[in-house]
Amino acid sequence: MVKNYFILSLRNLVRNRVYSLINIAGLTIGLAAAMLIVLYTKDEVSYDRFHTHQDRLYRIVSDDVTPNGDVAGKSTITGYLQGPKFQLNIPEVLSYVRFHSTQLDVKQGTKVKSQEIYLTDSSFFNVFSFPLLKGNPKTALQHPKSIVLTEEMALKQFGTTDALGKIMQIKDKETFEPYTVTGIAQKSPQNSSIKFDILMPMMVTAEEIQDKENWFNMFLNTFVLVAPGTNISTLEAKMNKIYLGDAKNAIQSIREKYNVKNTTYYRLQPFTDMHLSKELPVVNGLQDGSNPMFSYILSGIALFILLIACINFVNLTLARSLKRAKEIGVRKVVGGGRKQLIMQFMGESFVLCFIAFGLAIVLVQLTLPTFNQLANKALSLSYLLDIQLILTYILLFLLTGTLAGFYPALVLSSYNPVQTLYNRFQISGKNYLQKSLVVLQFSLASFLIIATLTIFDQFSYLTHKDLGYDDHNLITIPKNSLTRTEGKLLKEQLLLNPAIEDVALKNRGSWGTSARINKDQDIQFSYETVDATYLPLLHIPVIKGRNFSGELSTDSTKSVLVNESFVKEAGWKNPIGQEVNFWYNNNERYTVVGVVKDHHFSALNEKIRPQLFTMKPKNQYGMAFIKIRPHTETASLQHIEKVFKKLFPINPYIYTFREQENLKNYETEAKWKQIMLFGAILTIFISCIGLFGLATLSAEKRTKEIGIRKVLGASVASIVQLLSMDFIKLVGISFVFAFPVAWFAANKWLENYPYRTDIGWSIFLLTAVLAMTIALLTVSYQAIKSALANPVKSLRTE
Template sequence: MIKNYFKIAWRNLIKNRVYSFINISGLSLGLACAMLIILYVKDEVSYDRFHEDGEHIYRIVSQNYNESGVPEGKNSSTGFLQGPRFTEDIPEIKEYVRIQSGREDVKIGGEVVSRDLHYVDPNFFSMFTFPVISGNPKTCLSEPFSVVISEELALRQFGTTNAVGKTMMFRNNGEFVPYTVTAVSQKSPQNSSIKFDMLLPLEIPKEDLANNFNWFNFFLNTFVSLKPGANVDVVNDKMQDLYLAQSSDAAKIIKEQYGDDGLPPKYFLQPFTDMHLNKELPAQNGLTDASNPTFSYILSGIALFILLIACINFVNLTVARSVRRSQEIGIRKVVGGKRRQLVFQFLGESFMLCFFAFAMAILLVQLALPIFNGLANKQLSISFVLDAKLALGYITLFVITGLLAGFYPALILSRYSPVDTLYSRFILSGKNYLQKSLVVLQFTLASLLIICTFVIYEQFNFLTTQELGYDDTDLVLLQKNRLTPDELDTFKGRLASYGNILDVAGKNGGGWSTIAKVEGDKQVQFAYETVNQSYIPILGIQLKAGRNFSDEHPSDATQSVLVNEAFVKEAGWSDAVGQTVDFWYNGEKYTVIGVVKDYHYDSLGQTIRPQLFTMKPTNELGMLYIKIAPRSATSAIADIEKVFKEMFPFDPYSYHFLEDQNYQSYEAEAKWKQIMLFSAILTIFISCIGLFGLSVLSAEKRTREIGIRKVLGASINNVVAILSKDFIKLVLVALLISIPVAWTIANKWLENYPYRIQLGWQVFAIASILVILIALSTISFQSIRAAVANPSDSLKTQ
């Protein structure tokens, strides 16, 4: 019996090749999407779970409060003291490891390159499970001037992983000194928040460890390992009590000096495995791959939509072809076949088709993984499927899909009356509410994705074309740490002899922020920028009032500042020029000589904050802004490199264009634009397969009606309109449902951006027209085919 079921199922698949291909391809696309998302989610939740003692590892974090006791945000960083002080006095803590990110210049032959690294405590490898392939993990970081490198770096640097005992030249206090490679570790796992190529010992002077003011420095990550059975809540309370006891005197002095009215932060422990998907306390400050759990939810939802639509298509297409199998079902029932047997037969066919779809889906996943990895910023591999839990998940997915796709058709097909089917009196009667509902659901989801895709496209285009308030074209950026004003003037003078170099400006590296007083005791927090007089004109930033820094006023470097409009608004000034900015904590006062128009010095994902510019000579510069002539990039870059290497032979040289950097700041939006586009295309494609199946069903049900209408004079256009209008009604219902839902979702998403598009009717109108046109083009194929059929053949249909 079972053999017969498979034989009949195979014959039906071969006999109806087109429908079999459509069914299998639709299901395989849905399954492939689901598999990719399962791979993605599995990778997300597996982060940092490979460490042997991972369940006992925590990160020391804190909650900040304002003067009213209202929480103001959480801080994942600590200073030098928290780890050793808490470990020394709290018996539940077994050990601590501090990780500080850094970047150092390394000399390789005659070339100097700048490389990221981490400074860590000597017991790093005892807390974290990173296999060491050569060297002693217990002692490799115990001596100064030692370095641990990854096997990848060992191969690049020395051509072998047997690098223990070799030396690397690091810049130390302005000179290059040798560091000895004491161990080589395996490559950090892909699902690790701690990724490194080089580890150096974290060295802290004893006087810093004894200074209680260092309770208030926050710049590194501190991890602790608790003893088995330790109560985390008890440890949290002990940490807070110890912090308050040891920092109180220093806190009073800081409050008197800086006027800080906030309440003390509250320390607590964050589970190590919680960092990757935590939005408030993410993996940052030297840790990598921080993610947003919303991405997993959205991708899972999209995969569920596509898989659901694929299952709906299977149902619709199977029922649509059931007319052709009515006599087979009648014969089976006449010779004694029971409904239960027919149900098993059709479920078996469903599982056979699912098996082929599953096999094709695995092939599609393999082909799509490189593209998907690029979109999701992952390094997933099909080998992950070999994971036992993941394989079990795929088997469960296969069984559920087979049941979902085959159960309803099995019930419908198995209840046909044998008398009606054998005497060709069987028709698919009824109003088919379920099938119509499924079509509405399909196109609701498809329309929703299309509208959301349009919104994401519009917002991305807005972010990348919006006026920034300055000119970022033809601007080359170079990093040069510890650049003095005199060095900047010399560099600028040497480049001035090249006709393709228009101007050179300097600015501090990174983002500085501080506070100052205005109008007496009113405090303003602002972005603190150190520049030279060329910075404002080279970026084309407009002056709203006053003047720019000038060589004609030597006192500008020590007595004058510029501020932006946001600073003026925060300070409450009606006329800013001539006002005083008081840095009371170091005794410096400056006079405002000009106001620049607000410009987006951060991405458009951030509001414009108060900003102050100074030329203070003791502040180090770290970035060079070089304006080059249009269409001269190749020659200008060569000239810049030549002068830079001549002046700074022991500094790493690398450059990028400010315009490219600005575009890359919207990389997340660009990836979501692509993800949503692919999702919308897949959803529409699979939905159209289902609509095609229903149009076939409708044409077969109304074959005689079409013949009669044509005999009575109906035109092809009339027939096509009759066959299409019911489906267009369903699509319109889907649009009526999807538009308000899409409007709500889009508005919620746009709230994340302080600068955003305004949702207009055009977006919804264009998306609706597109959905209707796609639906019409799908239906029209079968409708026209039925309309042009010979009416005499149609009337012979029973």
């Protein structure tokens, strides 16, 4: 019996090749999209779960609590003392690992390259399950001059993975020191928040452990391994008791010195929660932090596509039902029961789904590299070997086959055999279900079109908005600890080339501090160390007062500039002449001599913070900004490299174009723009297949009506309009459902950006025109075909 159902199913699929291909294509795309998203989601939720003790691993985090009990801020970084103090005094804390990243210069032959290196404790390989292929995991990081490399780094550095005992030259302060390779590690798994190429031991002196203020010198991650069965709430209470007791005097000193009123309370974050945490993200050497919203959005797109593919199957099957009415009648007359017919039609559904499932696996394999690039992943079909994933795909197959075939099987098996054999059969009702499904399809399609257009609009806004400074033809070169003398010499040598317009110096990275204003008000701000040419070079206006002057010696010791946001937060109406008191630095006092126009030096994802600019001699520069003449990139870069290597031969030479660096800030938006575009195109494509099916059904139902209208003189255009308007109405109804939901979702998404575009009526108008046009083009083929048919043949269909 099953074999017979299978043979009949294949015959019907071959007999109706066009409709079978359309169904298979739709289901293949839908299943492939679902498979890709299942792979993505599986990878997201599997992060950091490969560690043997993953259920007992935690990261120490903290809350900054105000005197009235409100949480003013959350932090994921700690200092030297948290790990060792808690392990020493709390039996439940079995071990700890401190971990942070730094940039150090590594010498390979005569070449020097800046390399990201991770500093950690000797317990690293005992706490975490990172395989050490060569070396002793217990002792690999105990010696101060030891170093652990991954296989890839060993091969890159020495040309072989057999590198135990080999020497690497790493710059320590001002000289290169020899470090001995004591371990070769396997490459970190793709789904790990901790990824490293080079590990070095973190050496903390006894004096640093005794210094209680190191409770507050927070710059690294601390992880702890707790004993089985530990009550985490009780453990957190013990941690805070030890901290408040051990650091009592230091806390009092910090409060008096810096006027701190809030209190820090420590707690534990499960290690496996870090990757998808929105409140406590991965920072300071940890990688691949994500947002669960990405999985929700991708899953929604995949569900939309798969649902629309199933809807198409239903519509197309019903559209062809009139062609199979006699077959059903004959089967019923010769004794075929309804149950047998349902089994046959369900069998056809599963055969078609099985073919689509196989093709979907091939399609996933072909599109996986592109998907990995878009999603910033390294997924592979080897993930399919996971038992849970295989079961998920089997369930997906069964669910798709059932959803696609169940309703058509019920409808087709219910036909009256007498009516079908005498050609008196007509599908009853007004096809509300099919029409509702089309409305649903185009509601989903319209939603995705609006989402896509919104992301495109926001991306365009982010990449074209005036930043408040000129980043064109601007090259930046980092040089740590750049002194005033070195900076002056670098400027002089660079400006010898006519292709270089000007050079300015600034601190590297983002500095932040606080100071006192208005006698008793503390204000936090970004602390920028610049020279007198920095603002003019970047074309940043000084809107009040004046810029720094290189000829006034007091500008470097007594004067500062502030931006508009600083003035606003300070509440100054007349900012020029106001005093900024760095009271914790022996009451250093500075006078505001100018107000700088707000500019977006950070990404537009961040709100402009208060900024203060200084030329304080004790602050070192760390970055050179070089303005070159247009179309002189090659000559300028050659000259810059030559000068830099001449002046700083043991420092790595790295350059970036500021304009390109700014665009990199929006790589996430660029990827989502492409993902949403592909999702919208697929949804529209599959929706049009469904619409085509319903148009076919309508034309077949109204064959005689069309013939009569033509005999009575109706034109082709009027018949096309008659057949098309029903579907255009359905698409119009879909807007009623899609537009409000899309408007709400788009606004919620844009709330993540402090600077964002507005959702204008043009997006909804463009969506409506686009959807209507696509729908009309889809329906018009079948409508024109029916309108041009010979009316004599149409009237003989009885």
